[in-house]
Amino acid sequence: MDSAVHPDVRETAEAIDTMEIRGAATIATAVAEALATQAAESDATDPERFRAEQRAAARVLYETRPTAVSLPNALRYVLQDMEGHSVEVLRDSVVRSATEFQRRIESAQEDLGQVGANRLRDGDTVMTHCHSTAVVACIRAAVEQGKEIHAMVKETRPRNQGHITATQLREMDVPVTLIVDSAARRYLNDVDHVLVGADSIAADGSVINKIGTCGLAVNARDCGTPIAVAAGTLKFHPDTLTGHTVDIEMRDEREVIDDETRAEIGDIEVLNPAFDVTPPRYVDAILTERGQFAPEGVATLMRELFGEGTVDPWDEPE
Numbered sequence: 001m002d003s004a005v006h007p008d009v010r011e012t013a014e015a016i017d018t019m020e021i022r023g024a025a026t027i028a029t030a031v032a033e034a035l036a037t038q039a040a041e042s043d044a045t046d047p048e049r050f051r052a053e054q055r056a057a058a059r060v061l062y063e064t065r066p067t068a069v070s071l072p073n074a075l076r077y078v079l080q081d082m083e084g085h086s087v088e089v090l091r092d093s094v095v096r097s098a099t100e101f102q103r104r105i106e107s108a109q110e111d112l113g114q115v116g117a118n119r120l121r122d123g124d125t126v127m128t129h130c131h132s133t134a135v136v137a138c139i140r141a142a143v144e145q146g147k148e149i150h151a152m153v154k155e156t157r158p159r160n161q162g163h164i165t166a167t168q169l170r171e172m173d174v175p176v177t178l179i180v181d182s183a184a185r186r187y188l189n190d191v192d193h194v195l196v197g198a199d200s201i202a203a204d205g206s207v208i209n210k211i212g213t214c215g216l217a218v219n220a221r222d223c224g225t226p227i228a229v230a231a232g233t234l235k236f237h238p239d240t241l242t243g244h245t246v247d248i249e250m251r252d253e254r255e256v257i258d259d260e261t262r263a264e265i266g267d268i269e270v271l272n273p274a275f276d277v278t279p280p281r282y283v284d285a286i287l288t289e290r291g292q293f294a295p296e297g298v299a300t301l302m303r304e305l306f307g308e309g310t311v312d313p314w315d316e317p318e
């Protein structure tokens, strides 16, 4: 354990690991803030030491959850300009980049919210899955445009993030109907849109999001209900441009079944994948702060954004 890693960084990492801090954009904001604290409160006296501390902090944060690419994308953004010959210059660079990153996330969320809102008509009902700040931003913008929007919120087992969505939508007076996940098919003909977020978008337009998204999308397509994914460019996974796949997080079995019930049943295997992959053919549109794209079209924008490839600033230099 590297003692130079600030306690706030460890606290943030722990909160991400236990999902007290969760959701791709929220995780990204939290890690940017943690790196800024690490920088602001560092007592390193030489630049090399300062850089090593930042790398160690970034590694602790990076190793928390593997699927949401917003996390490494945030670390890269904050540490990208860590050039300079004095600790003061380096510190300023990290703190400035972290602030800039948070500002960009906020404005991207607002812009993609407008894009999503433009797809929604007055009186529409939207089915949601999990809790996505980007989806909430779209519905909020539609409400601010004066549209009456209803929501059918899937509870999203095993952790019931649908309850967070329901709470936030009620706070803006959106009428909410809560359903269990397996009831989605029954109501897909009654809703006008399915709107979900994303943890990562792959170069082929595949969408990696909360487990159950793929089944929902396949069913939506079968019913002819349009499905859009609200995901800023922060969710674009640069490594998929060179053929890498996205790691799907497996979580603790006890999120699915408690030890006592399990013992009563007998010897069973329990699998608890947190995310799944929806192929691009089941997705109508990806909504970003740069407008909406057909999933097959994101590769061009990804190349524009990550053309030169990426570096992993948490790695030790060669």
Ligand SMILES: O=C(COP(=O)(O)O)[C@H](O)[C@H](O)COP(=O)(O)O
Pocket (backbone or CB within 6 Å): 022, 023, 024, 025, 026, 068, 129, 130, 131, 132, 133, 134, 135, 161, 196, 197, 198, 199, 209, 210, 230, 274
């Ligand atoms: O799958 C989840 C959250 O999963 P978990 O609860 O396991 O973190 C959300 O749909 C995306 O992260 C998008 O969220 P946002 O739009 O807020 O980035």
